[in-house]
Amino acid sequence: MISEELLAILVCPSCRTKLQLIGEHWLVCTNPDCSRKYPIIDDIPNLLIEEGTKYIHVQISDLPAHPTR
Numbered sequence: 001m002i003s004e005e006l007l008a009i010l011v012c013p014s015c016r017t018k019l020q021l022i023g024e025h026w027l028v029c030t031n032p033d034c035s036r037k038y039p040i041i042d043d044i045p046n047l048l049i050e051e052g053t054k055y056i057h058v059q060i061s062d063l064p065a066h067p068t069r
Contacts (some may be wrong), residue, residue: 012052041069
């Protein structure tokens with residue numbers, strides 16, 4: 001689980017906007033022009049821009065419950 005302290009300082013590596021924790025497995029950029037979504041796998045956020053870009057057009061409700069590597 002991502003701690004509140006870590007969540008408070010995490011930003012999208014692409015646009016530098018605050019990230020929002022969705023469920024236990026996703027960090028979502030709050031900038032509507034960016035909309036990247038980064039998976040959290042084994043309690044480790046995968047904040048590679050390329051990884052977040054894979055999910056730009058996926059609605060939050062359609063994100064996998066448990067992302068895979």
